[in-house]
Amino acid sequence: MNNQAQRWFESAFRSLLGTPLAHWLETLPQQMRTFESQGKHGEFDKWCRMLEKLPQTTPSGVNFSDAVTIGEARDIDSYTEKQITGLLKQFMPWRKGPYSLHGIDIDTEWRSDFKWDRVVPHISDLADRLVLDVGCGSGYHMWRMLGSGARGVYGIDPTQLFMIQFQAIKHFAPDNNIHFLPLGIEQMQPLNAFDTVFSMGVLYHRKDPMAFLEQLKHQLRRGGELILETLVVDGDENTVLMPGERYAQMRNVWFLPSVDALTKWLERLGFVDISLADVNRTSLEEQRATEWMTSQSLQDFLNPEDLSLTIEGYPAPQRAVLIATRK
Numbered sequence: 021m022n023n024q025a026q027r028w029f030e031s032a033f034r035s036l037l038g039t040p041l042a043h044w045l046e047t048l049p050q051q052m053r054t055f056e057s058q059g060k061h062g063e064f065d066k067w068c069r070m071l072e073k074l075p076q077t078t079p080s081g082v083n084f085s086d087a088v089t090i091g092e093a094r095d096i097d098s099y100t101e102k103q104i105t106g107l108l109k110q111f112m113p114w115r116k117g118p119y120s121l122h123g124i125d126i127d128t129e130w131r132s133d134f135k136w137d138r139v140v141p142h143i144s145d146l147a148d149r150l151v152l153d154v155g156c157g158s159g160y161h162m163w164r165m166l167g168s169g170a171r172g173v174y175g176i177d178p179t180q181l182f183m184i185q186f187q188a189i190k191h192f193a194p195d196n197n198i199h200f201l202p203l204g205i206e207q208m209q210p211l212n213a214f215d216t217v218f219s220m221g222v223l224y225h226r227k228d229p230m231a232f233l234e235q236l237k238h239q240l241r242r243g244g245e246l247i248l249e250t251l252v253v254d255g256d257e258n259t260v261l262m263p264g265e266r267y268a269q270m271r272n273v274w275f276l277p278s279v280d281a282l283t284k285w286l287e288r289l290g291f292v293d294i295s296l297a298d299v300n301r302t303s304l305e306e307q308r309a310t311e312w313m314t315s316q317s318l319q320d321f322l323n324p325e326d327l328s329l330t331i332e333g334y335p336a337p338q339r340a341v342l343i344a345t346r347k
Contacts, residue, residue, distance in 0.1 A: 024068045025056060028187060032199035035172055040213040040241070041150060047209045048201070055202055060180070067184040070110050074191050075100050077122060082193050084167025087133065088160060090192045093123025111185050113313040116157040121192055129313035131306045132160040135220065135249070139341050142297035144245050146170045149215035152239055154205050155222035158185035159198070165218070166198050174214075176203040210238035220249035221339075225272050233289055240346040246291065251276045252299070252340040257284045261334065268321040268330045268337055279340050291344035302337040 029052040036042050061067075077100070079091030093101070105124050108114075117128030147169035153162050156175030159182070165173045177183070177200070186200040205222075217239050226232040236246055253261045255278035267273035277285065279296055286294050304327075307318040318337070323329040328336050 022056060022060075022065060022068055024071060024187075025052075028200070032174070032201060035197055035199060039150065039172065041172075041174075041211060043213075044209065044211055051203065051207060052201070059202070064180055064184075067111065067181070070107055071184065071187055071191065073103075074107055074188065075103060077192060079122070079192060084163045086167075087120065088117070088163045088167075088189070089120040090189070091122040096122045108188060109312070111181065111188060113315060114158065114185060115313055116160045117312075119160070119189055121189070127310040127312050128158075128160075129307060129310060129317055132157075133164075134306045135339075136161055136164050138298045138300060139220075139247060139249070140164075140168070142295070142341070142343055143247055144216065146216060150174075150213065151216045151218065152176070152214045154217065154219040154236060154239075156182070156186075156200065157221075158182045159189065159200055161218065161220065162186075162198055162200075163189070166196060170216075171197065173198040175200045176205065176208065178202055178204045205232065205235045205239075208235065208239060210235075212238060213241050214239050214244055215241065216245045216247065218247045218249075220247070220341075223248065223250035224274060224276055227274050229275050229277075230285060230289070233285060237289055237291065237346055242346055244346050246286075246344045246346065247297075247341065248282075248286075248344065249339055249341045250282070252279055252282065252338055253335055254278060254338075255281070257281050263334055264332065266332055267334055268318075268332070269316070270321075279342070282340070282342060286342065286344050290347050292347045293343075293345040295343050297341040297343050299338065299340045302339060 036044055080095050083089040114126050114128045116130050116132045117126050119126040146165055148171045151165050151170045151173045153175040156162055156177045159175050162173045162175045183200050183202050217236055219236055223229055253276045257280040259278040260281050261276040263273055283294050304319055309317040321331055323331055
């Protein structure tokens with residue numbers, strides 16, 4: 021096994037001991053061995069070698085409650101700043117953030133802090149909670165969960181570049197109970213143990229949304245809280261848009277329900293206390309190209325003559341956040 025990956029995974033295994041998540045160890049170690057032997061991206065070992073070149077630093081402080089900020093510019097010299105910047109740019113594109121490392125601002129495609137600021141006033145206190153982030157990307161929201169007092173934060177996402185980006189950030193703040201595992205939700209055993217499960221920006225990528233929601237449910241303990249964010253359309257409880265081959269240039273978009281339809285789905289699966297926390301149309305300030313993500317972004321996916329429509333003629337991206345409790 022890659023020595024770095026082995027350390028990452030063993031740290032996650034140790035963190036489960038003595039917690040309500042301990043039974044995850046029935047399947048997780050073998051899954052990580054399988055990942056190492058069969059599932060690695062062709063660039064994975066090269067990315068790990070680049071991670072090893074990141075210099076050791078001593079941050080003067082960290083802030084995960086208001087942002088993801090580790091250290092200050094005065095903590096490092098100009099050579100080290102250039103070294104860190106050059107290595108981090110090898111892991112482009114950076115999509116979710118932003119991050120600040122010793123004054124180096126990783127200006128990601130998404131201002132994920134905008135979404136977090138909309139969500140956090142509506143959720144239960146995360147203090148001392150065990151939290152799962154499904155489809156966590158590079159882990160921006162995981163750090164904010166930690167900053168909100170979570171006891172342990174676990175992110176799953178099969179995209180290995182995101183895991184590398186997460187580990188690049190964690191290199192500068194290693195001693196935190198926050199872990200990334202290269203899994204999809206369909207690989208998760210029903211743990212029935214997390215206090216809080218987040219799923220933000222995943223549902224519309226699933227061919228079977230009901231099965232996905234049920235998988236989320238079975239990660240929660242009874243009384244646990246689901247925070248679900250997804251693309252929605254206007255309409256009543258019978259309104260669901262299934263776009264054609266592309267939606268906003270994305271090929272893997274399947275179902276965009278109305279808020280009422282999504283609420284009905286959750287009710288059918290046995291969730292209770294379902295509430296709408298937020299509805300927001302994605303702005304060009306929230307998703308855009310930057311020097312850390314230089315390819316096309318939202319502006320290129322909307323009708324230039326009518327920004328309320330995608331380039332294909334569908335309603336422009338609108339996202340809702342629903343909060344629900346497992347009965």
